[in-house]
Each structure stands twice: as structure tokens, then as C-alpha cells.
Amino acid sequence: MARFILRRILWMLLVLFAISFITFGLMRAIPGGPFTGEKRLPAETLAALNAKYHLDQPLYIQYLTFIRDIVIPRVTTGEQSNYLDHEYLINISLPLGDRATLRWMNFGPTYSTIGRTVSDIFRENLPISMQLGFLAFFLSVVSGIPLGIISALRRNTLVDYAAMGVAVLGVSVPVIILAPVLQYLFGVQLKWLPISGWGKLQQVILPAFALGVANSALVARLTRASLLQVLSQDYIRTARAKGLPERRVVVGHALKNGLIPIVTVLGPTLAYLLCGTFIVETIFGIPGMGKFFVTSVTGRDYQVIMGTVLLLATFLVIANAVVDIVYIMLDPRIRQE
Amino acid sequence: MTTSGEPEPLKGVAQTQPSIRVKGRSLTADAFYRLSRNRAAIIGAIIIILNILAALLAPLIVPKAFDDASFKDSNGTPTWVTKLFPNMKPIEEGGYVKVRNNYLLGADGLGRDLLSRIVYGARVSLAVGIVTPVISLTVGLLVGLIAGYNGGWIDNLLMRFVDIMFAFPTYLLIILLMAVFRLGSSAHEPGSPIYALSQLDAAVGGLLFIFIGIGITSWMSDSRLVRGQVLSVRQNDYVLAAYALGAPTSRIILRHILPNIFGPLIIAETLAIPAYIGYEAFLSFIGLGVNPPTPSWGGMIAEGAPRIQSFPNQALFPALALFVLMFAFNFLGDGLRDAFDPTLRGRE
Numbered sequence: 001m002a003r004f005i006l007r008r009i010l011w012m013l014l015v016l017f018a019i020s021f022i023t024f025g026l027m028r029a030i031p032g033g034p035f036t037g038e039k040r041l042p043a044e045t046l047a048a049l050n051a052k053y054h055l056d057q058p059l060y061i062q063y064l065t066f067i068r069d070i071v072i073p074r075v076t077t078g079e080q081s082n083y084l085d086h087e088y089l090i091n092i093s094l095p096l097g098d099r100a101t102l103r104w105m106n107f108g109p110t111y112s113t114i115g116r117t118v119s120d121i122f123r124e125n126l127p128i129s130m131q132l133g134f135l136a137f138f139l140s141v142v143s144g145i146p147l148g149i150i151s152a153l154r155r156n157t158l159v160d161y162a163a164m165g166v167a168v169l170g171v172s173v174p175v176i177i178l179a180p181v182l183q184y185l186f187g188v189q190l191k192w193l194p195i196s197g198w199g200k201l202q203q204v205i206l207p208a209f210a211l212g213v214a215n216s217a218l219v220a221r222l223t224r225a226s227l228l229q230v231l232s233q234d235y236i237r238t239a240r241a242k243g244l245p246e247r248r249v250v251v252g253h254a255l256k257n258g259l260i261p262i263v264t265v266l267g268p269t270l271a272y273l274l275c276g277t278f279i280v281e282t283i284f285g286i287p288g289m290g291k292f293f294v295t296s297v298t299g300r301d302y303q304v305i306m307g308t309v310l311l312l313a314t315f316l317v318i319a320n321a322v323v324d325i326v327y328i329m330l331d332p333r334i335r336q337e
Numbered sequence: 338m339t340t341s342g343e344p345e346p347l348k349g350v351a352q353t354q355p356s357i358r359v360k361g362r363s364l365t366a367d368a369f370y371r372l373s374r375n376r377a378a379i380i381g382a383i384i385i386i387l388n389i390l391a392a393l394l395a396p397l398i399v400p401k402a403f404d405d406a407s408f409k410d411s412n413g414t415p416t417w418v419t420k421l422f423p424n425m426k427p428i429e430e431g432g433y434v435k436v437r438n439n440y441l442l443g444a445d446g447l448g449r450d451l452l453s454r455i456v457y458g459a460r461v462s463l464a465v466g467i468v469t470p471v472i473s474l475t476v477g478l479l480v481g482l483i484a485g486y487n488g489g490w491i492d493n494l495l496m497r498f499v500d501i502m503f504a505f506p507t508y509l510l511i512i513l514l515m516a517v518f519r520l521g522s523s524a525h526e527p528g529s530p531i532y533a534l535s536q537l538d539a540a541v542g543g544l545l546f547i548f549i550g551i552g553i554t555s556w557m558s559d560s561r562l563v564r565g566q567v568l569s570v571r572q573n574d575y576v577l578a579a580y581a582l583g584a585p586t587s588r589i590i591l592r593h594i595l596p597n598i599f600g601p602l603i604i605a606e607t608l609a610i611p612a613y614i615g616y617e618a619f620l621s622f623i624g625l626g627v628n629p630p631t632p633s634w635g636g637m638i639a640e641g642a643p644r645i646q647s648f649p650n651q652a653l654f655p656a657l658a659l660f661v662l663m664f665a666f667n668f669l670g671d672g673l674r675d676a677f678d679p680t681l682r683g684r685e
Contacts, residue, residue, distance in 0.1 A: 026514065026517055030516045030517050169664070172611060176659070177660050179642070180638060180653060180656055184652075189423075195645075272506070279619065279622060293508065293509055293512065294512060297516045298516065305513075309509050312506040313506060
């Protein structure tokens with residue numbers, strides 16, 4: 001098991017490295033640069049800006065610098081500018097005197113706002129997306145799994161048809177449709193909830209719902225399909241044959257195995273939800289991470305592009321690794337392989 | 338198999354009673370029979386056909402050209418829509434809405450007919466729903482075949498690459514690719530391959546890059562599917578026999594392996610179509626989709642969403658169109674899967 005986890009971690013690092021490389025290549029293939037916007041800058045200004053952000057150096061040096069700044073921790077001592085606190089995501093004061101501070105993960109500056117860094121964005125905007133995403137995830141799990149179980153147990157009854165009808169509806173409705181509909185229905189027509197904004201509890205409900213519905217429907221469909229598959233297995237017949245009450249057959253035997261495929265989907269889903277989504281955050285006016293996924297690319301805000309891609313990729317590979325480990329714990333058959 | 342209309346052979350007796358004949362039916366015919374009994378799938382198919390007809394005949398059926406803007410009609414709304422959305426009070430009743438009954442669904446902020454734009458928008462969504470699967474299927478098939486057939490280090494390398502692509506956040510990859518294709522495509526010098534592509538892309542309203550962008554971010558599951566199938570089909574004796582008879586690799590792949598793996602692939606791609614249509618809507622929403630003024634439902638929703646309080650029709654009608662089409666593809670995809678998936682047989 002320990003060897004498995006170690007191999008998994010090494011592979012994760014390799015994947016992240018590859019993703020950063022691909023992203024860097026694609027990003028620099030976008031014509032133009034961060035300072036070639038609508039306003040034409042004088043050539044000297046442009047050169048000075050590029051020099052300030054080291055954009056005049058060869059590409060491979062820029063890439064290696066970027067990786068070095070993130071990966072290699074450093075200890076700073078003595079009089080130091082507090083800009084360092086902004087640059088690094090992790091700053092820990094060490095009990096060594098002389099204001100020794102351990103700093104790690106410098107994602108660099110954003111070119112769109114002077115003095116702001118990618119770490120600042122992570123610190124300020126990411127928690128908002130995470131709160132929203134976690135709520136949406138929670139909603140989809142507590143509604144999707146029970147719905148799927150009920151459907152599977154009452155297969156081909158009215159309950160099943162109704163639940164799966166709603167689920168197909170939910171899967172078919174992307175947030176791009178759902179968000180304006182919810183806004184109109186509950187915000188404009190019924191006036192129950194605010195249309196947009198962030199900070200009050202009422203303002204979280206609509207966006208969390210908009211984000212959660214599709215997942216909830218997906219989880220419900222998966223739960224039903226997976227449970228049905230399990231219920232037709234021989235060991236379920238054995239359990240019934242030996243006279244176990246149906247409750248225990250379902251809870252003890254079917255559910256435990258039936259939930260494994262759902263875990264596979266839930267892991268990456270959670271990763272995506274926590275990192276924020278562009279559409280929901282735009283439509284509901286939420287100051288989360290979502291907008292940076294798009295604005296960083298359209299504005300060639302290189303460090304932000306790299307930062308957001310790596311953030312989401314890290315969440316994803318961790319989620320997938322956790323899923324694999326949970327898999328092994330849930331299913332002894334895999335453990336033996 | 339009780340779905341057959343033919344007389345059933347008696348159980349246990351059938352083998353010894355050759356007088357009772359059951360007409361054979363191929364697996365595919367059987368599957369299509371089941372599909373035709375699936376009401377949801379049929380409704381889905383009908384909706385898709387209607388959409389295709391509307392898209393093809395768009396110039397004949399729309400009341401106005403999709404880019405015909407008339408400022409005096411901007412945000413004009415017909416009476417029935419003002420009744421449907423009670424907060425849209427006409428100016429005559431002390432509200433803010435210009436009543437224009439010659440626009441069946443209303444006009445957008447530039448005074449363009451919503452209905453015409455929605456009908457033309459079907460072209461974009463359908464084109465994405467039909468062409469993208471072909472691209473994704475082609476790439477997935479190639480990679481999967483090469484990996485599965487060759488095995489060894491080629492297989493290993495390709496599959497690790499697939500793993501990495503899977504870990505790449507899809508939406509971000511699409512945004513990046515579209516940015517590479519789109520932003521400042523004029524910056525490329527004439528004669529370069531990207532320039533030639535962007536000329537072609539501009540000629541089809543910006544669709545080409547959307548096909549490519551979505552296609553090359555969604556082939557990975559196909560390639561895994563193909564590889565797995567090739568590995569298992571390769572073990573079969575008939576492949577070994579073909580090999581022993583000296584059949585060339587291309588023939589073994591085309592005649593013996595491909596027909597076996599095509600069914601699951603088609604089903605997987607059909608099920609993915611709503612996602613592709615959703616990607617296009619997303620790209621148009623963020624402004625990296627089709628070139629204006631070509632109408633796309635996603636772009637229309639993006640334009641309408643900020644004004645949903647005053648003019649809900651401008652976001653909700655295109656949203657409804659998008660919803661209906663995605664719903665139809667979902668129904669058809671589910672129906673296809675249920676019809677072809679042998680594990681579901683005989684359980685209904």
C-alpha cells in the first residue's frame with residue numbers, strides 16, 4: 001500500500017509537470033502579449049515592462065524560473081519588503097530570530113493589477129469559490145444518492161420514472177441555461193432570493209443550486225445504474241437465499257459495492273466545483289476564481305494562466321489519487337491485484 | 338427474447354422439435370427494433386430531425402435576416418411575451434417595453450429578430466453536435482488502434498499521454514486552444530498554416546476552430562475504449578486465423594477489428610453530443626465561440642443574461658432552444674445505449 005501511494009504521488013508530480021509544460025507552450029503560442037492591448041504602448045515602455053517582468057528572457061529560462069519559484073522553498077531573513085508576503089502563497093515565521101521566514105510557492109505577479117500577485121488571488125478569490133463549490137457538492141450528494149437508490153429499488157415503477165425523468169432533465173440542462181432561468185424565476189418573478197451578489201446567505205442559494213443540479217442528476221443516474229448492476233450479482237442472490245432481510249441485503253451488500261463507481265465521479269467533480277466556475281460566477285456576480293480562467297487567457301496574464309491551470313490540475317490529480325485509494329479500501333478484490 | 342413477434346419455441350422442447358422455426362434476426366436489427374419501441378428516444382430523434390430541417394431551411398423560414406438590426410425596434414417585444422412575463426409592462430400601460438408585434442419572440446438590444454437568430458443558431462449547435470463527434474472519434478480511433486495493435490512501449494507512451502490529457506482540466510484546455518486559434522489570428526503572416534486555417538475558419542463563421550478545439554480535447558475516452566476493445570478482440574481465434582492466412586495488418590484492422598468496436602464507440606459519442614453542444618454554448622458565452630454576427634444560442638444567452646430583469650425573453654428563449662436540443666440528444670443517446678447494451682437484455 002505504501003509503495004502504491006508513493007508511486008501514485010510520483011506520477012502525480014510528473015502529470016503536473018507535463019501539464020505545466022503544455023500550458024506554457026500553448027499560452028506562449030497565443031499571439032500578442034500582456035501589454036499589447038487596445039492601447040498601443042510606446043516601444044520603450046513596452047520594452048521596460050517586458051524587462052520588469054522578465055518577459056524579455058528566452059522562453060526556456062522563463063519556464064524554468066516559473067517552476068523554480070513555485071517548487072523551491074526559501075528562507076528569508078532580516079529587513080524585507082512585505083511584497084514577499086504577497087508573492088508567496090505560504091509564509092511561515094521560523095523561531096530562529098532575525099525575522100526568519102520560510103516561504104514557498106511563488107506564483108508570480110498578475111499583470112492586470114499593479115502590486116497584486118497570483119497568490120493574492122488564491123487567498124482572496126479562491127475561498128469564495130470553495131464555499132460555493134462545497135455547498136453545491138453537498139447538495140448534489142445528499143439529493144442524488146438517495147434519489148438513485150430509491151429509483152433502483154423501485155425499478156420500473158412510477159417513482160422510478162419520475163425520478164429518472166427529473167434526472168435526465170437535470171443532466172440536459174447546463175448551468176448556462178439553468179442560471180438565467182433560476183434568476184428569473186426566483187429573483188425576478190417570485191422575488192424570494194437576490195439575483196446576484198455575494199456575502200449574504202440568501203445570495204449563495206441560487207448559484208449553489210444552479211451548480212449542484214447537474215451533478216445531482218448525474219449522481220442519481222449513476223447510483224441507480226450501478227445499484228441495479230450490483231443487485232443482479234450472484235452474491236446478492238446468495239444473501240437473499242440465506243434469508244437475509246431485504247434491508248440488510250441492500251444496505252450491507254448492494255450499497256457498499258454499488259457506491260464505488262460513484263466515488264470515481266465525485267472526486268473530480270469536487271475538484272472542479274471547488275476551483276470555481278466561470279458561468280455561474282459571472283451570471284450571479286460572484287467574486288470567485290471563475291473569471292480568472294477566462295480573463296487571464298484573453299488578457300495573456302501569463303502567471304495567472306499558469307497559476308489557475310496548475311491549481312485546478314493539482315486539485316484534480318489529488319482527487320483522482322484519493323479516489324483510487326478509496327477504491328482499494330472499498331473493494332478487496334482490487335487490493336489483491 | 339420475448340420482444341420478438343415470431344412464435345416462441347417451447348422451452349426445453351425446442352431443440353428436439355425442428356418443426357418450430359424461429360426466423361433469425363441480426364443483433365443490429367434487434368437493437369433497432371428495441372430502439373423503435375423506446376418512446377423517449379423516438380421523440381428525441383424527431384426533435385433532432387425537426388432541428389436539422391429548421392437549420393437547413395433557415396433562409397426560407399425566418400421572417401428577417403439574422404443580422405438585420407433596426408435600432409428603432411431594439412428590445413421590441415410582442416404582446417404575448419409581455420403577458421407571459423408579467424414584469425414586462427408595455428409603455429402604454431406605464432411600463433418600459435416597446436410593443437412590436439411583427440417580432441414573434443421579440444427583438445434583441447440591437448433590434449435583431451430573436452426568432453430568426455434562434456433558427457440560425459440551430460445551425461451552429463447542430464454542426465457542433467454532428468461534426469465534433471467525427472473528429473473526436475477519428476483521433477480516438479487512431480490513437481486507440483495504434484496503441485492497442487502495437488502494444489509495447491508505443492502503447493505505454495500513448496496511454497500515459499492519454500492519462501495526462503485526462504488530468505488536464507478540459508474547459509481550460511479548450512479556452513487556451515481557442516485563444517491560440519482566435520486571438521489576433523490576423524497577427525499571423527499570410528502563407529503560414531495557421532493563417533490558411535483561420536481563413537477557412539472565417540469562411541464558416543468561426544466554426545472550424547470550434548470543431549477542432551472541442552474535438553481534440555475529447556478523444557481520450559474513445560481511445561481508451563478502442564484500445565481495450567482491440568486488446569480483447571486481438572485474442573480471438575479469428576484474428577489469429579486471419580493473421581496466419583497472411584492478411585495484412587490493415588485488413589485485419591478494417592475487416593476484423595473495426596466492425597467489432599464500432600457499436601460501443603458510436604453510442605459513446607452519441608451520449609457525448611450534449612456535452613459538445615454545451616462546450617460550444619460555453620465558448621460563445623465567453624466570447625471565444627463563433628464570430629459575430631453569426632448567432633449562437635450560447636452567445637445569445639450571454640447577451641441576454643445581464644438584462645434578464647428587464648427582458649427575460651432575450652435569454653430564456655435561446656436557453657429553451659438549447660435545452661430542447663440537448664434533451665433530445667440525451668434521449669436518443671440513452672435509447673441507443675439501452676438498445677445496444679447486451680447486459681440490459683432480457684431484464685425488462
